[in-house]
Amino acid sequence: MSTTLRAPRRPRSLVALLGPAFVAAIAYVDPGNVASNISAGAEFGYLLVWVIVMANVMAGLVQFLSAKLGLVTGLSLPEAVREKSNRPVRLAYWAQAETVAMATDLAEVVGGAIALKLLFDLPLVLGGLITGAVSMVLLLVQDRRGQRPFERVITGMLAVIAVGFLASVVISPPEAGDTLGGLVPRFDGAESVLLAAAMIGATVMPHAVYLHSGLARDRHGNPEPGPLRVRLLQATKIDVGLAMVLAGTVNLSMLLMAAHTLRGRENVDTLEGAHAAVRDALGPVAALLLAIGLLASGLASTSVGAYAGAMIMEGLIRRRIPLLLRRLVTLVPAIVILAAGIDPTRALIISQVVLSFGIPFALIPLVLLTSDRGLMGADVNHRLTSALAWLVAVIISALNVVLIYLTVTG
Template sequence: MTTDARPAEQENTRTPRSGLLRLLGPAFVAAVAYVDPGNVAANLTAGARYGYLLLWVLVAANAMAVLVQYLSAKLSVVSGRTLPELLRDRLRTPARLAYWGQAELVAVATDLAEVIGGAVALNLLFGTPLFTGGVITGAASMLLLALHNRAGVRWFEAAVVALLLVVVAGFVSGVVLAPPDPAEAAAGLVPRFAGADTVLLAASMLGATVMPHAIYLHSAMARDHHGAVHADRTRRVLRATRLDVAGALVLAGLVNISMLLLAASALRGVAGTDTLEGAHAAVLGTLGTGAGLLFAIGLLASGLASTSVGAYAGAVIMQGLLRVDVPLLVRRAVTLVPALVCLGVGVDPTRALVVSQVVLSFGIPFALVPLVRLTSDRALMGEHANRTGTRLAAAVAVTLVVALNACLLYLTFTG
C-alpha cells in the first residue's frame, strides 16, 4: 500500500468507507488462529465434560486476545518492523537462539493441531484415512500459500477470510439448533475450577485462544498489508486497526463460545463426546444430518485455513529472529512431518489436539511480555506508547497466564 502524505491537520477528518475497508484485513487472518481445530477439541471437551463451568475462561481469553492482537498490530504500524525483528536486535545470540527454539516449538504444536484437525474432518466427511487426510490437508495449505506467493497478500487474506466465514457458519449453526440454558450459561461466567482436569482444560482453552504464533504473525500481516506508514497517517491506520481487531476477535470469540455452548447444551452426558469423532456422532444423533455436516465442514475449513496461517507465522518467526528466509512451501513441507508421524503411529487425535494447546499456553508469556515492553517503550513508539491503563491491563493478562500455568504444573506433578 502506498504511503499517503496528507497534511497532519487532515488526520481527524472522517475516513471514507471505501478507504477504511482497504485498511481492514490483517486481524481477520490472525483470527483464524483463534478458531483452529485445537479450539474445537478443547472447547468441545470442556463443554461435554463440565457443561458451562469453563465458559468464563473463553470470555476472559477473548478479552485478552483483543488487547494482545491490537498491541501486536500497533507495534508494526508505528515501528514498521515485526515483533521477531525487534527482538532480534535486542537479544544476544544465545538468548536469541533459545527464544527462537521455544517459538519454533510453539509453531510445531500449532501445526500439529491444525493438520490433525483437517485429517479428522476429511475422515468424518469422506471416510478418508487419517494419514491420507493429513497429506491432503498439507497439500491444500500449500495451495493457499502458493496463492500468497503468486497473487499477493490481499488475495491470501481474502481466501483465509472466506474460510473463516465457513467456520463461523459451521459452528454457530449448532447453537441455533440447540439453544443453551441461559441461567446455567450465566453461572458459567463465574471463575472457578472443579479439579486438576478442569485446570488442564482451562490452560488448553487459553492456549488455543490467545495463541503465541498469532502474536508474531499479526505484526507481520499489519506490516505487509499497510506497508510503510507515514507519520501523518499513523493515527488513521491505528483507528482502522482497532476496528479490524475488534471485529475479527468478536467473530472468533462468538465461534469459540458457540462450540462450548453447543457441547454443554447438546452433548453433555453423551458417551464419547470427549473426542472429535464422538462429538460429531453426537451432533448427528442429537441435531440431525444437516448439523453434523455443517460441523464437519466447519472443522475442515478451520484446519485448512489455520494450517496455512501457522506456516506463515513460522516463516515470520524464523526470518525475524535468525534472518533465515525459508520459502513458505518448503517450510510447509517440513513442518508437516510431525503431524503425519502422529497420524501414522495412531496417536489419539483429540488428545494430541488438547495437549498441543497446553504447549501453546506455555508459549504465551514469551510472546506477550516482550510485546508489552516494546509497545510501552516511548523511544520506540513515541506518542503511541502504551498508556498506564493499557500497561496495567496487559500486566493482569500476563499474570493470569503465568498463574494458570503454574497451577497446571503443580496439579500435574502432585495430583
C-alpha cells in the same frame, strides 16, 4: 514472504483497511479450540464459559498491541526482538518460537485429518497429507499473489467456520440462564484447570501474536506520525474488535453446543464421538456443517501457522527456507502422531497446553516494546494499557505454573 516496506497510500474507505486481524483470528478458531471447547462443554457443561470470554478479551488487547507495534515501528515482533537481543538469546528465542509454531501446525493438520475422516471416511494419515497439500496451495496464493488475495481467501474460510459451528446453536439454542451462570469464574477439580489452560492456550496463541505485527506492517506500511497514522490505528482497533467478536462468538458456540447437546452422553470425549452425538441429537445437517467447519478450520489455520513460522524465522535469524521444504518439515510431526495411532483429540488438547507455555515469550517482549517511548514515540502504551497487558501476562503465566504442577503430580 517479503518484509519490504511500501509507502502507505491514503485508503479510500474503512472497509479497505480491514483484513489483517481476520487472518490472525484464524488462530482463535483452529482445531485445537474445537477440541478444547467441546471437551470443556461436554465434561463440565457451562462451567468454563467465563474462560472463553476472558480469553477473547485478553486476545483482543494483545492483538491490537501487536498490530500497533508493526504499524508504528515498521518492524514485526520477531524483528523487534532481534534488534533488542544478542545472538545466543535470539537463537534460543527462535528455537522456542519455532517449537510452538510446530505444535500449532500439529493441531491444525490433525484437525483437518479428523474432518476428512468424518466427511469422506479417509484414513487419518491420508487426511493429514491432503490437509498439508491444500495448505500449501493457500500459502502459494500469499507467495505469488500477495497479502490481499490471501486475506480474502482466509476471511472466506473464517466465514465457513462460523457457519459450521454456529449452526448447532441456532438449531438447538442453549439455556440463557445456564449460559449467564457460566460467566462466574470458578473451577471444578484439576481437569477443569487443565481444560481452562488448554482453552486459553488455544485462544491467545503465540504465533498469532508474532504474525499480526507483520501483517499490519505489510498491509499499512510504516506511516509517519500524523493524521494517516491516527486513522490507521483507529481502523486497526475496529479490525481487531470485529475479528475478536467473530472468533469469540464461534468459540462460545462450540462450548455451548457441547454443554447443551453433549453433556451426559457417552463416548463424546473425541471429536469423532462428538460428531456422532451431534448427528444423533440434531440431525445430519448439523453434523455435516460441524465437520465442514472443522475442515475449513484445519486448512486455514495450518496455512496461517506456516506463514507465521516463516515470519518468525526471517525476523529473528534472517533465514528463509523454501516454502515447500518448510511445509514438509512442519508436516512430519503431525503425520507421525497420526500414524502412531495416538488419540488425535487428546493430541489436539495437549498441543494447546504446549502452546500456552510459549505465550509469555510472546507477551512479555510485546508489552515491553509497546511500552518503550523511545521506540513507540507518542503511540506508546497508556499506563492503564500496559497495566492490563501485564495482568494478562501474569494470569497466563500463573495458569502455566499450575498446569506444570498438575501435569507432574498427576
